Amino acid sequence: MSSVRCTVENRKRIQRAARALRETVPTVLVETTPPVRSEHNAWTLDAVLPETEGVPPEVLRELALAGLTLQPTPAQNEHQHVVATA
Numbered sequence: 001m002s003s004v005r006c007t008v009e010n011r012k013r014i015q016r017a018a019r020a021l022r023e024t025v026p027t028v029l030v031e032t033t034p035p036v037r038s039e040h041n042a043w044t045l046d047a048v049l050p051e052t053e054g055v056p057p058e059v060l061r062e063l064a065l066a067g068l069t070l071q072p073t074p075a076q077n078e079h080q081h082v083v084a085t086a
Contacts, residue, residue: 007035007043009086010042010043010086011032011034011043011086013043013066013067013068013086014032014043014044014045014066014068014084014086015032016066017045017062017063017065017066017068017084018030018031018032018045018047020062020065020066021045021047021059021062024058024062025049025056025058025059026049026050027047027048027049027050028048028049028050028079029046029047029048030045030046030047030048031045031046031047032044032045032046033045033046038085040071040083040085042085042086043085043086044071044083044084044085044086045063045068045082045083045084045085045086046081046082046083047059047081047082047083048076048079048080048081048082049079049080049081049082050078050079050080051079051080052078052079052080053080054080055070055080055082059082063082063084066084066086067086068084068085068086069084069085069086070082070083070084071083071084071085
């Protein structure tokens with residue numbers, strides 16, 4: 001039972017962070033992925049930002065407020081790719 005509650009809470013945290021990113025910073029794409037489809041085996045937020053000079057502080061702030069863990073991602077051509085898990 002507690003794993004279900006934890007899963008629901010993690011999903012809500014990921015969804016809140018995704019909504020906050022869409023509302024506060026320019027994004028190319030923001031997606032959420034359930035654990036069964038995520039390579040991280042956890043609720044995952046995947047964001048593509050038009051920035052190329054690293055992750056903006058506003059993004060890091062939203063991820064921290066949601067209690068998410070930033071995952072290392074390789075640099076993309078013209079975009080900053082951000083992956084975080086709950």
